[in-house]
Amino acid sequence: MAHEALDRWIDGLAPFFKNPDPPKLIELSAHFTKTRAELFGACMRSLIEEVFGWCLEQEWAQCPGCGRNLHRKRLAGRRVSTIHGEFELERPYFYCSHCRCGFHPLDEVLGLAPEHHQYDIQERAAMLAAELPFDMSAFHFRELTGIDVGGHFTHETLNAVGEAATLDLVLPGCEEIERRIRQAGDGSDLPPVLVVASDGAHMPTRPRAERKKKRGKGEYKEAKGFRLYLLGADERIVQLAGWHQVMNAERFTEDLAVIAGRIPKEKVRTVLLGDGAEWVWNAMERSFPEASQVLDYYHCSEHVYTVAEAQYGPGLQGHQWAESVLARLSLDMADSVIAGMRRMKPSTPSAKEEIDKLIGYLQNHQDRFNYRKRKKEGMPIGSGGIESANKSICHTRLKRPGAWWLLSNGNTMLRVRCAIYNGTFDTVFQHYTKQNRRQK
Secondary structure, X not given: XXXXXXXXXXXXXXXXXXXXXXXXXXXXXXXXXXXXXXHHHHHHHHHHHHHOHHHHOOOEEEOOOOOOEEEOOEEEEEXXXXXXXXXEEEEEEEEXXXXXXXXXXXXHHHOOOOOOEOHHHHHHHHHHHOOOOHHHHHHHHHHHHOOOOOHHHHHHHHHHHHHHOOHHHHOOOHHHHHXXXXXXXXXXXXXXXXXXXXXEEEEEEOOOOOOOOOOOOXXXXXXXXXXXXXXXXXXOEEEEEEEEEEOOHHHHHHHHHHHHOOOOHHHOEEEEEEOXXXXXXXXXXXXXXXXXXXXXXXXXXXXHHHHHHHHHOOOHHHHHHHHHHHHHHHOOOHHHHHHHHHOOOOOOHHHHHXXXXXXXXXXXXXXXXXXXXXXXXXXOOOOHHHHHHHHHHHHHHHOOXXXXXXXXXXXXXXXXXXXXXXXXXXXXXXXXXXXXXXXX
């Protein structure tokens, strides 16, 4: 069969030999892309018939439910679509009248997906849909592979994979975490720095509604997220784990505790990074009680510049004051800054309000201003790592123009994207294939 398919494919090259104007490389490549599915599909079918011939000719089988011996009812045809082409399979069908169920043993032996498009297509389609809008991902999939899957298929497949992407699977396991710690350490006597950063990213959501009916007003919800990454001796960043979901602070705290339980804390020097949000610090302190704590320098500077503008207005004087405050905070002189602000004479009532806010902010986080000490220890003082995760995991895909998400679908998308960035997508997809075959 493979030889016959190859002969037909070679016959299709005849026009290139007869054409007086030789084809360009791009034309040859386009012909190969257009015709390879038929050739490779036939080759794959030939291989299956050779390796699994016993299963194709099977006369008797045991019912998976009750164990009865059943005789074959008929040969049932099925067209299968893979990344390398489509082909037809005639496989034995068995039916148990006691259990009232029918089955095809070859489907289980080959691990066939219940859907027409098989798991190799589904895996690539889900990964592409996690990066691009569904219709656009289907278009590029067709252009790259010659297989027309459609936007609805990419949408349904990604949601199905995302439903199987539990926190347990999306986060790396203990062995993988230890391997990455060794990678970041690179033989150094000094343990690598583990940065634990938390923040929120807003996601556009909409209420559920029937097709062609008004959906109601959408609203932005906060996708709370954490990112853990390692800094080695060469200051290279090694991604460890990330997780984003629209959830409450209590659930966030529980999820962060899961990854904390997988980390050998004696092999890293842990630093917690966050802004002024109380829920962030409560969650991180609960999972990493012995870690160093650093208030994000850039969030702090925003508060300082707010006071500078309220007190001095726009201009050089306010800028000079703000920079002098930040310089003293960088030198671990928070007490001096607070004392100086208490002596300030507010220029307006609003300036007084902002000054009082900043004094309270600095007092609440006074133990988290050890910027000079942390920098000497090789620890970061800015939360750029989690801000980058907010953008790359959440904003890039979910905050596209005109995009509004059902809350469940948005969380599903976030889980898949976290798995891709954590390097655990293969594990998630393997779990999905087992679950998919079992359910259907």
